[in-house]
Amino acid sequence: MEPADASPPPASNTLKSLDDKELVQAIVDGQGDAVAELYDRYSGMLTALSQRILHDLADAEEVLQETFLQVWNQASRYDPKRSSVSTWLVLIIRSRSIDRLRSRQVKLRTVTAARQEKPHSHTSPEGVGNVLLQERRRRLQEEMAELPQEQRQVLELAFYGGMTQSEIAGRTGIPLGTVKTRTLLAMKKLRKALRQEIGELL
Amino acid sequence: MNNRDDNSEWTEDRLIESLLDSLNQSVMPGSTADGAESGAMLREYTELLGLFPYEIAPVAPSDRVKSQLLTAMRREQPVDRAADDSAAVAARSTSRWPRWALPIAATVAIALLGFFGLQFARLEEQRGTIERLAGQLRETNIQGAQLAQYQEDLARMQEQLKLVTSKGVEVCTLRPQIEAAVETDARGTLFVASDRQRWYLRIDDLEPCPQGRSYQLWFVTADGTAVDGGVLDIEHGVHLEITSDRMPDGTVAVNITLEPAGGSSEPSGPSILYGDDVMRIL
Numbered sequence: 001m002e003p004a005d006a007s008p009p010p011a012s013n014t015l016k017s018l019d020d021k022e023l024v025q026a027i028v029d030g031q032g033d034a035v036a037e038l039y040d041r042y043s044g045m046l047t048a049l050s051q052r053i054l055h056d057l058a059d060a061e062e063v064l065q066e067t068f069l070q071v072w073n074q075a076s077r078y079d080p081k082r083s084s085v086s087t088w089l090v091l092i093i094r095s096r097s098i099d100r101l102r103s104r105q106v107k108l109r110t111v112t113a114a115r116q117e118k119p120h121s122h123t124s125p126e127g128v129g130n131v132l133l134q135e136r137r138r139r140l141q142e143e144m145a146e147l148p149q150e151q152r153q154v155l156e157l158a159f160y161g162g163m164t165q166s167e168i169a170g171r172t173g174i175p176l177g178t179v180k181t182r183t184l185l186a187m188k189k190l191r192k193a194l195r196q197e198i199g200e201l202l
Numbered sequence: 203m204n205n206r207d208d209n210s211e212w213t214e215d216r217l218i219e220s221l222l223d224s225l226n227q228s229v230m231p232g233s234t235a236d237g238a239e240s241g242a243m244l245r246e247y248t249e250l251l252g253l254f255p256y257e258i259a260p261v262a263p264s265d266r267v268k269s270q271l272l273t274a275m276r277r278e279q280p281v282d283r284a285a286d287d288s289a290a291v292a293a294r295s296t297s298r299w300p301r302w303a304l305p306i307a308a309t310v311a312i313a314l315l316g317f318f319g320l321q322f323a324r325l326e327e328q329r330g331t332i333e334r335l336a337g338q339l340r341e342t343n344i345q346g347a348q349l350a351q352y353q354e355d356l357a358r359m360q361e362q363l364k365l366v367t368s369k370g371v372e373v374c375t376l377r378p379q380i381e382a383a384v385e386t387d388a389r390g391t392l393f394v395a396s397d398r399q400r401w402y403l404r405i406d407d408l409e410p411c412p413q414g415r416s417y418q419l420w421f422v423t424a425d426g427t428a429v430d431g432g433v434l435d436i437e438h439g440v441h442l443e444i445t446s447d448r449m450p451d452g453t454v455a456v457n458i459t460l461e462p463a464g465g466s467s468e469p470s471g472p473s474i475l476y477g478d479d480v481m482r483i484l
Contacts, residue, residue, distance in 0.1 A: 032275050039268055044260030051261055061267045065274070072275050082245070087252025091225070094255075098226075133256065140257035159254055164226050165219075180219070187218050191250050201249040 020085035027075040035072050042086060043068075045133070046093045053097040053160050063100060067093040084201040098162030136197055143193045151186035154179050217244050225251070362393075362402045362445060370396030376405070376456060376477035383472035384460060390475050392456055394449065401449050403456075405434070405442040405475070411460070417474065418465045419444075422455040433465040434458065454478060 015037040018026065026034035043064060050060035070092060078088055144152060157163045157171065165183060169176040191198070217240060365371065376390030388408035394401045403419070411417055419431030429450040434442060455478035460471040 032272065035275060036268065036272065039271065043268070044262050045255050045258075047263045048258040048261040049255035052255075052258055057261065060261070061263045064263055065267055065271045068271050069274055069278065073278060083248050084252060087249050090252045090255055091248075094225070133260075136253070136256045137259070140253055144257055158222055158225070159251065162226060165222070183222065184215050184218055187247060187250065188214070191246060194250060194253060195246075197253055198246050198249045201252060202245065 021080055024071075024075050024078050024085055027072060032072070035068055038071065038085070038089075039068055042089050045086075046089060049090060050093050050097040053094065053101055053162070059100060060097070063093060063096045066096055070096075087201060094159070094162075101162060132200075136200075139194065139197055143190055146193070147186055147189065150174075151182045151189075154182045155186045158183065213240060214243060218247055221247050221251070358443075358445060362443070365395050365400055365402050365445075366393045368395055370482065372396075372398075372480045372482045374456060374477040374480045376403075376458065376475040379473050379476045384474055386474055388475055390456075390458070390477065392477060394480070398451075398453075399449050400447050401445070403442075403444045405458075408434075408442065408474070414463050415471070416461050416463050416465050418459055418461040418469070418471075420457040420459065420469055421450045421453040422457055422478075423450060423452040424454050425452075428457065428469050429453075430465070430467070431456075433461075454480075 015023065015026065015031075015034055018034075018037070020038070020041070023034045023038050027038070046067065047057075047060050047064050050063045051057050054060050054063070067089065071089070078085065082088075083091070147155070153172070154165075154168055154174075157168045158165070161168075163171060165179045166176055168174070169179045172179070174182075221244060366373075372394045374392040374394065376392060378384075378386050378388070386407075386409060388405060390403060390405040390408075392401060392403045408417070417434040419434055420428040421431050422428050432444075434444070455476065457469065457473055458475040459469045459473050461469070462471070
């Protein structure tokens with residue numbers, strides 16, 4: 001008989017101790033539980049992002065499920081040199097949400113109005129309860145609030161609205177050159193302001 | 203600002219623009235940066251984009267999303283997992299069915315499908331033939347029955363013709379009686395053979411019998427007795443033909459009355475047609 005302390009820890013506890021990249025590798029190795037762990041870590045943030053784009057929780061949940069199915073099926077495509085796992089997930093679900101938004105042919109003029117709605121706040125044990133994430137959110141909110149409204153507007157239309165700079169110019173009536181300038185200024189400013197948070201992801 | 207700063211800023215601007223362009227093309231950023239410095243910068247901007255959603259308060263999806271996800275994962279096999287995945291190899295090696303079994307099973311299934319399809323088509327064809335033959339048989343039977351009916355009718359008509367053209371035949375016309383209780387346009391003709399036994403009665407335009415009543419034929423003898431000749435089966439007002447080999451002796455008149463349904467033992471209702479004017483025509 002093996003000694004009691006020689007038995008391996010439960011798989012879920014083992015997975016919780018893994019960082020994101022190790023989890024992705026576990027998924028590549030066929031561990032479905034690793035997907036569940038990754039889901040627990042990021043589903044709250046990803047659902048919020050998708051809902052922000054789609055303005056529909058049911059649609060956002062569908063996209064969330066599709067996103068993690070893609071992770072399960074294509075985890076080997078993740079390249080740690082290009083992005084962190086969380087950014088990889090963000091870009092996947094954003095892309096899928098934008099695709100769905102376009103397929104629904106939702107008129108972009110409704111986006112601004114709907115965006116004024118305060119997002120539903122739900123508890124997410126792995127999100128809200130995480131001090132690091134709370135601090136990250138506070139910092140993002142601070143820095144976004146520091147941006148001039150016109151710079152923030154073009155960034156949001158690009159990221160959450162899936163619009164090209166030409167489309168933003170057409171949508172807002174702002175000259176294309178001005179849209180580009182505002183976008184570049186906003187991005188550079190945020191990069192400087194959030195250098196610490198970016199560094200945490202690298 | 204010197205040229206080096208200008209170039210660096212220009213590069214940074216192009217990186218940001220290419221990064222934002224790549225977002226709209228649904229491709230992962232990172233393939234457009236040349237050099238380590240540009241690569242690092244692009245990576246920082248990529249992570250900056252990844253930070254954006256942290257601004258939003260998280261939204262917990264419903265529990266069913268996770269359970270559905272796990273169910274879907276069990277159904278789907280990862281498509282581009284490494285081919286040399288040891289777990290997959292082990293699973294394949296311990297699999298009960300060899301790889302060639304599926305194509306063979308599919309081929310057999312297709313062959314069986316084709317075979318049963320052919321059999322089904324043949325059965326359908328045979329069923330069609332059977333139905334066609336049954337139809338012809340039914341038609342033949344119908345035609346046979348019609349032929350028998352025609353033959354019977356022809357025989358009766360020949361008999362009637364023989365009677366009405368026989369030597370010594372007497373003819374009696376039946377009409378409504380003057381001041382009859384029931385008005386009618388009906389007319390009748392009675393042919394009586396010379397033996398005064400065989401007779402043939404034809405009645406036209408007699409109205410359908412009222413509900414609960416019957417037309418009844420009476421032979422009236424010289425002493426005034428009415429002998430029951432039977433209830434006439436007239437329902438639809440068409441012409442009626444009756445042939446018989448028996449007529450009461452001493453018949454001098456014929457009467458058709460309207461009686462209670464099923465007839466009476468003696469005339470009780472109004473006379474509809476009456477004939478006593480016998481004429482020998484041949």
